[in-house]
Amino acid sequence: MPIQHSTELTLTKSLQPKLSQNSKRLKRRSSSELITNDVAVPTKQQKISHESIDPFIDITRLRIPSTPLGCLSPGASFKGIQRSGWQSYHVKVDIQDVSITNSQASGYLTIDGLTRNQPTITTFFTAEIIGNKYGFRTSKYDATASDDLRHWSKFEAFKRITKKDDNKMTYDLLKDFTHTRAIFMRWKEYFCVPDSSIKDIPGASFDGFYYVCIDLDCPPTSLSNCHPSVPSSGPHLSGYYFHPHSEPFQELNLRELPKTTSDTFEFR
Structure with missing residues (x-):
């Protein structure tokens, strides 16, 4: 048991520099955008376009709208x-x-x-x-x-x-x-x-x-x-x-x- 505790303490100390470096990545570039780990996260006030969305992050925002032609339409x-x-x-x-x-x-x-x-x-x-x-x-x-x-x-x-x-x-x-x-x-x-x-x-x-x-x-x-x-x-x-x-x-x-x-x- 003591060996396990000393190991945890050593690991914790070794991770402190990395955690402090990661915390520095959290910063504000403007009032409308928060940068987290170098990835821009738009706020609610910011208009979201298809071009600005990474499909691997948020695919639910993407749409492929149907464009019917007369009777050739979805549901026909x-x-x-x-x-x-x-x-x-x-x-x-x-x-x-x-x-x-x-x-x-x-x-x-x-x-x-x-x-x-x-x-x-x-x-x-x-x-x-x-x-x-x-x-x-x-x-x-x-x-x-x-x-x-x-x-x-x-x-x-x-x-x-x-x-x-x-x-x-x-x-x-x-x-x-x-x-x-x-x-x-x-x-x-x-x-x-x-x-x-x-x-x-x-x-x-x-x-x-x-x-x-x-x-x-x-x-x-x-x-x-x-x-x-x-x-x-x-x-x-x-x-x-x-x-x-x-x-x-x-x-x-x-x-x-x-x-x-x-x-x-x-x-x-």
């Missing part, structure tokens, strides 16, 4: 069917986040009845919105320029905006969304939810991607015959799944569902 849902040959499957899409500034969106795609072992499959996807950042040419996912043209040309909205343009794959076509009555996207599925470790399901594949168009001027359809809860009018979402080794032109036909929540989703 679309419901309908996907056709593959003679088969059709019920599909629901839930949009989680939209950033027009970054030309990106994300959400969940749920399909029923695709496989026997797993009757309901939900995947997380991200979307590239065609515009300033992303063009109609895919240049990835094993899609060629010919594949792009064949799939985009199936959308009536694409035909409307390109009928006077000789180059149907022009990158600058959609720089101004305000003059466009359609939203073009590419959707890429990444993993299943809630178990994100599932990357492969027998009888199902999400190795490819979807060419997608939300047509704001689409006439009413008969989707309600297949899906009684789907409105017959409103924004129409259509899409075509592409993978070089899958059946071509597997078609999505969805309608927007009436909203029951407000656009308050944010990723941090």
